[in-house]
Amino acid sequence: xxxxSATTITLQTFVFSNASLYAIIRHLEHNNNECxxxxxxxxxxxxxxxxxxxxxxHNNLKISDVEFKNPKxxxxxxxxxxxxxxxxxxxxxxxxxxILGEETGRSGSSSRFLWIIDPIDGTISFFHGQPFYAxxxxxxxxxxxxxxxxxxxxLGQLFHGEKGKGAFLNDVPIHVSDTKVLMDAVMATGFAxxxxxxxxxxxxxxxxxxxxxxxxxxxxSAAIDLCYVACGKLDGFWEMNLNLxxxxxxxxxxxxxxxxxxxxxxxxxFPEKGIVAANPDLHSQLxxxxx
Numbered sequence: 561x562x563x564x565s566a567t568t569i570t571l572q573t574f575v576f577s578n579a580s581l582y583a584i585i586r587h588l589e590h591n592n593n594e595c596x597x598x599x600x601x602x603x604x605x606x607x608x609x610x611x612x613x614x615x616x617x618h619n620n621l622k623i624s625d626v627e628f629k630n631p632k633x634x635x636x637x638x639x640x641x642x643x644x645x646x647x648x649x650x651x652x653x654x655x656x657x658x659i660l661g662e663e664t665g666r667s668g669s670s671s672r673f674l675w676i677i678d679p680i681d682g683t684i685s686f687f688h689g690q691p692f693y694a695x696x697x698x699x700x701x702x703x704x705x706x707x708x709x710x711x712x713x714x715l716g717q718l719f720h721g722e723k724g725k726g727a728f729l730n731d732v733p734i735h736v737s738d739t740k741v742l743m744d745a746v747m748a749t750g751f752a753x754x755x756x757x758x759x760x761x762x763x764x765x766x767x768x769x770x771x772x773x774x775x776x777x778x779x780x781s782a783a784i785d786l787c788y789v790a791c792g793k794l795d796g797f798w799e800m801n802l803n804l805x806x807x808x809x810x811x812x813x814x815x816x817x818x819x820x821x822x823x824x825x826x827x828x829x830f831p832e833k834g835i836v837a838a839n840p841d842l843h844s845q846l847x848x849x850x851x
Contacts, residue, residue: 603697603709604720606649610642610695611713614680617641618689626687632755636687639663642679646697650675662805674700676808681710682781691715696783698808708809710783719787721809721816729791736819736839737792745795745842748777748785752801762800769798769849782835786810789837790817796838796846798824802831811837819843824850 617638625637643663650659654675658668661677675697680686682693691714698708709720719734721727727734739745747769751762770776777794779785782802788794790813807830811821820843824834836846 599699599707600720600722602653603699603707604718606646607695607697607709607711608718609649610646610679610697611711613642613645614638614686614693614695615713618686621687630755630757632757634683634687635663636680636683638686639679639683642695643677646677646679646695660805662803672702674703676700676805678783678805678809681783681806682779685780690780692779692781692784694781694783694787696805696809698812700808705808705812708812710787710809710813712781712784717787719790719809719813721790721813723812723816725816727790727813727816729787734791734817736790736814736817737795738841739795739839740841742772742842742845743774745773746775746777747773747796747798747838747846748779748788748794749797750778750780750782750785750799750802752782752799752806762798765798765800765850769846772849782806783810786814786837789819789839790814796836796842798834798836798846798850800824800831800834802835804831807831807835811835822847826851 621636621638626634628634640663643661647659647661650657656671657673657675658666658671659675659677660666662679678696680693681696686693694710694712696710699706706723711718717729719729749762749766782799783806785794785797786807787810789797814821814837819837820840821830821835821837822828823830824836824847826847834850836843836850838846
């Protein structure tokens with residue numbers, strides 16, 4: 561057996577220890593980049609650029625740029641361009657991450673990370689030249705929402721939230737309202753159910769709830785509705801027949817603004833069984849009527 565000196569063993573241990581330390585540092589840097597300031601900066605920059613695309617594209621939008629998913633539900637060429645841009649940027653920066661987009665569906669199924677994209681939430685408002693539409697991007701890690709942003713470019717409103725770190729409107733912290741009774745509340749809802757021709761729809765709930773409120777709003781974008789709950793512009797929101805990409809970013813932002821989100825029965829099967837978002841005092845009052 562070759563002779564091994566104590567000096568050689570010590571040197572080998574030193575090399576091994578430094579290699580291990582380097583690996584640990586790289587691992588920590590990787591994790592920090594996934595969930596820290598760099599990722600938030602990337603997301604805010606990305607969603608702002610996507611919103612600027614919407615503004616620019618709208619000026620050149622033609623009727624021939626519109627397709628119909630059904631007689632009431634439309635998609636524009638801008639929806640597709642913006643989603644393609646967002647996916648391209650995410651893939652370039654995070655090639656191992658999975659992506660779920662409204663227009664392109666899901667790509668990948670092996671990553672711990674899933675980006676959830678709605679390129680234009682409120683396409684009908686976008687098409688008709690109204691301001692209430694937004695780009696919505698969220699990020700899940702191991703099935704849990706950790707980051708989300710919603711940008712309404714015409715309104716100049718950029719909402720974002722990070723799990724455990726709070727929610728913000730144009731970088732100013734936001735919080736749900738402190739309204740305690742329905743008669744003092746202004747809420748919002750939507751009618752994706754009617755657009756899809758469902759016989760079980762929101763009208764029965766609408767007729768029950770609205771007489772008990774101060775007023776109701778209909779913005780046409782669930783992403784904006786949720787963010788307005790988060791910052792107290794609305795006291796509550798409910799809707800049915802939505803998809804994950806409609807609500808993912810907004811849900812995180814509401815929760816980080818100290819709001820509550822559930823399905824119509826007060827459980828966590830949203831949006832499949834409807835979605836309710838409100839401040840804690842009004843949330844149970846809403847679910848009592850919806851359940």
